[in-house]
Amino acid sequence: MEMQDTQTVFARTPDPKATLVLLVEDESVVREITSQVLENAGYHVLKAASPKEALQLVHSHPGRVDLLLTDVVMPGMNGLELADQLCLLYPGLITIFMSGYAENDVLRRVKARPWLHLQKPFTVSFLLSRIAEALGANSTNEHAPRVAMAANPCSPPGNSGARVTSQTCPD
Secondary structure, three states: OOOOOOOOHHHHOOOHHHOEEEEEOOOHHHHHHHHHHHHHOOOEEEEEOOHHHHHHHHHHOOOOOOEEEEEOOOOOOOHHHHHHHHHHHOOOOEEEEEEOOOOOHHHHHHHHOOOEEEEOOOOHHHHHHHHHHHHHHOOOOOOOOOOOOOOOOOOOOOOOOOOOOOEEOOO
């Protein structure tokens, strides 16, 4: 990732200081750099090296997780399975998937659902703009970008034909 000025990117974000991001990434270098970028942009970050650790963190954390930023392919449990479990705990949870793999079965299932996907490697500005876009789509701010959301994005995709760029669990 390249380091860039983040002020412009966050002009569209509802309020990074009020947003808690759960970052789940098994590669320590990627996890630490991504966490640093998010914290420098004003986000509060809970970081986990595995889905199991992420679930332990959220059960011991008193606040609500606003956004899940997770790797797709990880040992033990994949990011899709983690997102499905967290949807039960946090209705309305926004999820963004990251992957360095061009294609695999789990990634194909992620792409088949109405979820936002980031291909690794990505730039700082791309990461931050995608997060701002996903958060803005669920904001009450009339000037925030809008994204059409499926009726129940946590369930298998139907034939709604809606174009969706970020996933939220049903409320």
